[in-house]
Amino acid sequence: MRYRLEARARPAQAMVWLSPVLAAALSVIGISVLFAVLGRNPVQALDVLFIQPLETLDGLAELALKATPLLLCAIGIAIGCRAEVWNIGAEGQFTVGAIAGGGVALTFGGHDYWWLQPAMLLAGIGGGMAWAAIPALLKTKFNAHEILTTLMLTYVAIQLLGYVVHGPWKDPEGYSFPQTKQFAPDAMLPMLIDETRLHIGAMFALASVPLAALLLGRSMMGFRIRTVGAAPAAARYAGFSRNTVVWVCLLLSGGLAGLAGIFEVAGPDGQLTPVISPGYGFAAIIVAFLGRLNPFGILFSSLLMALLYLGGEGLQVSMQLPIAVTGTIQGMLLFFLLAADVFINYRVRRVPARAARALTHA
Amino acid sequence: MNASALPPRLRLTGIVKRYAATLANDGVSLSIAPGEIHALLGENGAGKSTLVKIIYGVARPDAGTIEWEGKEINIPDPNAARRLGVGMVFQHFSLFESLTVAENIALGLGATESIADLTTRIAAVARRYGLAVEPGRHVHHLSVGERQRVEIVRCLLQSPRLLIMDEPTSVLTPQEAEGLFDVLRRLAAEGCSVLYISHKLEEIKALCEHATVLRAGRVVGECDPRIASEQQMAEMMIGGALPVAHRSAPLHEGKPCLQVSKLTLASDEPFGTTLRDISLQLRDGQILGIAGVAGNGQKELLAALAGERRAPQADSVLVCGTPAGHLGPTARRRLGLSFIPEERLGRGAIAEFPLSENGLLTAYPHGFVRAGLIRYGAVNKYAAGIIKRFAVKASGIDARGSSLSGGNMQKFIVGREIGTNPRVLLAAHPTWGVDIGAAIAIRQALMDLAAAGSGVLVVSEDLAELFEISDFIAVLSGGRLSAPKPARETTVEEVGLLMGGRMAAEGAAHAL
Structure with a gap:
């Protein structure tokens, strides 16, 4: 008896949405095995990972808080992916957005200017856009591949953040810790629920979902983006400029990542530190694909990924597992997703023993 | 035996x-x-x-x-x-x-x-x-x-x-x-x-x-x-009687709708063909056939006419009298130009997209977009109209491009390009690999468009087709265009010799 993969006549639509579910289920099995190997009780660990974070209002607020940057970054990444513009550097755009918005907060905070917070958000968006404009320029002028340039610029952005918090913006009264002053109270984002850390950024993230759906599904620009991704020659024929689409996608995803960056530092943190993100920009790539590059799908996958972050923290605290467990689980999820995606275009066919022999002998 | x-x-x-x-x-x-x-x-x-x-x-x-x-x-x-x-x-x-x-x-x-x-x-x-x-x-x-x-x-x-x-x-x-x-x-x-x-x-x-x-x-x-x-x-x-394509006389021998004068354009590909000193004039109601073997500049000429490649001078291409050499495809479409490309899936249509959106692909400058948003109602009606008028065999406007046969996809593309009432239609190999029924329907559509007063430029390698539908025939060989001749005054042999011009020159080069 042998099995083989056989191409399907057309992609299986059911499998497109079943695949993330299957991947999540396989990941749970994989995680359980991992816990058992590490000598922990898998049932208890799964409870810490998936159930406990959701049992309190505070836990739910933290979930929404962590989903906010993931959602914003993933929406931008997904729009780019529809045009086959692969922005791998949301983490860098997030960081520069945080620096730019944080700079405005540090410079103009404390005077109760009415325009302070809008200016911070615009600076965050502008910072992310500026960082994404570099790969856009390199791609449209020199055809440099954005996968490389966006990724490399992420490391530059992290160095830039290290420089400002170690150097010019270091808090003089901070006992030499590499961090800026606390933002003034008027530079801190309004909270949505009292006694929690959930801030107004979550509303922006939620609003980005229908807006992105409108852009991709109903607008002419979205049609251009999808056409450039699906058939570049058809886009040329129709007169859609690839360069315009590259610019729009990178600026949009850079701007969203930058917005997520300023939300992160002006929301829960209130200052710039050398590490402002536990890899949201990279995890958002997984979120985007897990959500099938569909804004509504991404809403769900961002919540799942936020849960993994929360549960991962729980595992560190209550079961003394290292932070690497979170990364391992993320990796497992992506691995199983890519594997399950094969079945969108292929199916497994059992080859009867006789035919299998004939195949080998022929 | x-x-x-x-x-x-x-x-x-x-x-x-x-x-x-x-x-x-x-x-x-x-x-x-x-x-x-x-x-x-x-x-x-x-x-x-x-x-x-x-x-x-x-x-x-x-x-x-x-x-x-x-x-x-x-x-x-x-x-x-x-x-x-x-x-x-x-x-x-x-x-x-x-x-x-x-x-x-x-x-x-x-x-x-x-x-x-x-x-x-x-x-x-x-x-x-x-x-x-x-x-x-x-x-x-x-x-x-x-x-x-x-x-x-x-x-x-x-x-x-x-x-x-x-x-x-x-x-x-x-x-x-x-x-x-x-x-x-x-x-x-x-x-x-x-x-x-x-x-x-x-x-x-x-x-x-x-x-x-x-x-x-x-x-x-x-x-x-x-x-x-x-x-x-x-x-x-x-399984029935053969439909016959019929050419009715043009309404009028009209004004020039597409003029190209002394267009020289180097190819942007290392092995492409450079267009040399191309001049042509297409009038309303005329069908101009351009014969030639693929690889003699057809791709380059069509790209230059459709606007996918810009000409060095704006006035070397005139669409309906307006200098268009510097304009891109969308602007030329707005001037009344339509284009049926050589490749169907991947260029003329998108395999993964439904027919409705495939209709939108090039028709969008004609009132299908309002405030940046697509008017899907109008788009769906347009696609349904094409399917009906050209008897496209498809499960409906939601059928993916990839689910259609080559001939039906081409009928849909032709319908889309004609549906916007162009003054000038460029058609590249319109019936290549298409079955008889669809080919006759496509030729008929081109002839009807000319009869209604539009100019049609057909690039094809099928000489029988060119002789059937064209008023004038020119030959593209080695990037040069021969002077158009009335189709009735030339013969397959004469055109064949012009087509072979480049072959003979190449043969001589190899012999050296």
Whole structure:
């Protein structure tokens, strides 16, 4: 008896949405095995990972808080992916957005200017856009591949953040810790629920979902983006400029990542530190694909990924597992997703023993 | 003849193949003798491709038997077919764009010999059969015609015992097609059987000894094409009387709607053709046919006319009197220009998109967008209108581009381009690889558009088609355009000689 993969006549639509579910289920099995190997009780660990974070209002607020940057970054990444513009550097755009918005907060905070917070958000968006404009320029002028340039610029952005918090913006009264002053109270984002850390950024993230759906599904620009991704020659024929689409996608995803960056530092943190993100920009790539590059799908996958972050923290605290467990689980999820995606275009066919022999002998 | 005493090279009996909803082959039987050139006739969707896939091991029959030289066999995959000696030239080529001709052939053969040795063999086979193929060139620079020659050479290198040719002459000059027939006749004389799929009935009459006609998955007739008339064969295929395309006189001999003056444009590809000093004038109500072998500047000329490439001077291309040389495709569409491109899926239409959005692809400047948002109601109505007017066989406006046959996709594209009432229509190889019924409908649509007062420019390699529909014919050769002549005052031979101009020059260069 042998099995083989056989191409399907057309992609299986059911499998497109079943695949993330299957991947999540396989990941749970994989995680359980991992816990058992590490000598922990898998049932208890799964409870810490998936159930406990959701049992309190505070836990739910933290979930929404962590989903906010993931959602914003993933929406931008997904729009780019529809045009086959692969922005791998949301983490860098997030960081520069945080620096730019944080700079405005540090410079103009404390005077109760009415325009302070809008200016911070615009600076965050502008910072992310500026960082994404570099790969856009390199791609449209020199055809440099954005996968490389966006990724490399992420490391530059992290160095830039290290420089400002170690150097010019270091808090003089901070006992030499590499961090800026606390933002003034008027530079801190309004909270949505009292006694929690959930801030107004979550509303922006939620609003980005229908807006992105409108852009991709109903607008002419979205049609251009999808056409450039699906058939570049058809886009040329129709007169859609690839360069315009590259610019729009990178600026949009850079701007969203930058917005997520300023939300992160002006929301829960209130200052710039050398590490402002536990890899949201990279995890958002997984979120985007897990959500099938569909804004509504991404809403769900961002919540799942936020849960993994929360549960991962729980595992560190209550079961003394290292932070690497979170990364391992993320990796497992992506691995199983890519594997399950094969079945969108292929199916497994059992080859009867006789035919299998004939195949080998022929 | 003693050939008939031998067991047939291939005998199919009662082949059935069902795809999800459709019965693609319904009890098809067919027998090909050694050294026979056998025609397989049928409209798109008649089941020819499925039958060929079964012979080539790409698909497995649900029922029926396959006998090879008298022995019942299974053909589980294309490798098994190739080992038997079945060679196939597909209508849609399977070549890697970024590799050279020789590298592509090496991949197809799974050969262990060096590229240098293979290059020598390719050159030898190409010379022996008179097929112009340069082993060192990259495939992405090759025209459709050149790509096909690569596929033919790839098959011939394997010394096939049964060669399947799917629409092989649609991209050849009359002289080249005649050359190909010589190749096939020589192969047949050497004992190789040929299964020849074509819509060009005059070719089948000239070449084939036997024809099997398929319709809706069944064999509906067999004949000796040397005896049967083209009309008889066509009516067997479509199962009814043959519609005839009819040219009504243009309403008026109008003003110039497309003018090109002294356009010189270097190709942006290393092996492309430079356009040299092109001048032409198209008037309202006229059909101008541009003949020539692919690779002589057709792609470049169409790109320059449609706006995908800009001209150095704005006034070297005038669309409806407006200088358009510097304008892009969208701006030229707004001036009243439409364009039917050579490639269907991937360029003229998008495989993954529904027909509604495929309609929007180029019609969008004509009121389908408001405040940046697509008016899907109007888009859906437009697509439904095209499907109805051109009898496009599709499950509806939500059908993906990939679910349509080539002919139906092309009817949809033609409908979309005509539907915006263009003053100027550019059509590249509008009926290439399209079945008779669809081809007649497309030609009729072009002629109706001209009769209604628009100018139509048709680039085609099908001379019969150009002579049927054109008022004027010019020839593009080596990037130069001959002076257009009234179609009634020129002949196939004269046009053929102009088309061969570049070939002769190349031959001289090789001789040096």
